[in-house]
Amino acid sequence: xxxxxxxxxxxxxxxxxxxxxxxxxxxxxxxxxxxxxxxxxxxxxxxxxxxxxxxxxxxxxxxxxxxxxxxxxxxxxxxxxxxxxxxxxxxxxxxxxxxxxxxxxxxxxxxxxxxxxxxxxxxxxxxxxxxxxxxxxxxxxxxxxxxxxxxxxxxxxxxxxxxxxxxxxxxxxxxxxxxxxxxxxxxxxxxxxxxxxxxxxxxxxxxxxxxxxxxxxxxxxxxxxxxxxxxxxxxxxxxxxxxxxxxxxxxxxxxxxxxxxxxxxxxxxxxxxxxxxxxxxxxxxxxxxxxxxxxxxxxxxxxxxxx
Ligand code: CP
Numbered sequence: 069x070x071x072x073x074x075x076x077x078x079x080x081x082x083x084x085x086x087x088x089x090x091x092x093x094x095x096x097x098x099x100x101x102x103x104x105x106x107x108x109x110x111x112x113x114x115x116x117x118x119x120x121x122x123x124x125x126x127x128x129x130x131x132x133x134x135x136x137x138x139x140x141x142x143x144x145x146x147x148x149x150x151x152x153x154x155x156x157x158x159x160x161x162x163x164x165x166x167x168x169x170x171x172x173x174x175x176x177x178x179x180x181x182x183x184x185x186x187x188x189x190x191x192x193x194x195x196x197x198x199x200x201x202x203x204x205x206x207x208x209x210x211x212x213x214x215x216x217x218x219x220x221x222x223x224x225x226x227x228x229x230x231x232x233x234x235x236x237x238x239x240x241x242x243x244x245x246x247x248x249x250x251x252x253x254x255x256x257x258x259x260x261x262x263x264x265x266x267x268x269x270x271x272x273x274x275x276x277x278x279x280x281x282x283x284x285x286x287x288x289x290x291x292x293x294x295x296x297x298x299x300x301x302x303x304x305x306x307x308x309x310x311x312x313x314x315x316x317x318x319x320x321x322x323x324x325x326x327x328x329x330x331x332x333x334x335x336x337x338x339x340x341x342x343x344x345x346x347x348x349x350x351x352x353x354x355x356x357x358x359x360x361x362x363x364x365x366x367x368x369x370x371x372x373x374x375x
Pocket of ligand 1: 125127128129199205332333334
């Protein structure tokens with residue numbers, strides 16, 4: 069099989085284990101390409117891709133743009149700040165105006181869950197969800213799983229703990245879908261107020277004590293406290309959160325095992341991770357970022373039907 073089962077990447081929920089494995093095999097090849105002196109291939113020449121970001125981003129936007137350029141696509145970038153969205157233009161009008169310029173693929177980040185799914189019903193271009201509200205962030209989950217596979221040699225049977233603000237995290241949901249499809253044992257850990265009620269229906273273990281989660285897992289994927297999404301007070305203070313859920317290098321060293329530390333970024337240093345943990349030999353945080361380019365190249369290439 070050399071084609072994805074979907075023409076959009078809206079979420080990990082919609083794709084199969086075979087799709088994920090095909091993306092990984094393709095990303096292995098692209099990882100070789102981007103480590104060569106000549107990092108560019110002509111695969112997407114004459115394909116035009118719009119990166120449409122209605123929410124802030126550093127890693128995802130730069131990673132997609134670099135992936136597109138490495139594949140020789142033509143790239144245009146849109147940010148809602150400074151655009152006619154501020155004059156009241158709708159999402160559909162904005163995207164239809166971009167598509168009128170003969171765009172083939174749209175990479176979109178939006179604060180509303182379901183925004184890329186809505187677009188996919190109304191436009192012909194391939195859509196890649198670059199994060200929709202608290203719903204899904206499929207390419208982050210793919211690069212996370214790809215990084216675990218690279219570090220540990222596989223995902224099947226590995227114990228992965230996702231620790232932190234699960235309630236507001238699109239990364240958590242996409243990671244759970246991806247890791248479960250690939251045969252991992254998944255645990256979520258955080259304060260009860262930051263674990264959504266539906267989480268137990270996803271076949272994950274639940275743990276409230278971070279030390280127990282760390283003792284159990286091969287990989288700790290630590291998530292940011294998303295203060296910008298929190299309408300209520302879910303814990304008394306950042307200081308208290310850090311005291312009970314913050315992870316230090318000493319905590320990792322004391323486990324006396326080869327635990328792998330991950331974080332999708334941006335990190336709140338001193339809150340969910342101390343700086344010495346984030347920068348320690350346990351951490352593969354910058355490997356995740358590097359792998360993001362190869363994984364996104366694979367997704368773009370496969371969705372463009374170039375396989
Ligand atoms: N991991 C992630 O989505 O980071 P950005 O918000 O910087 O894109």
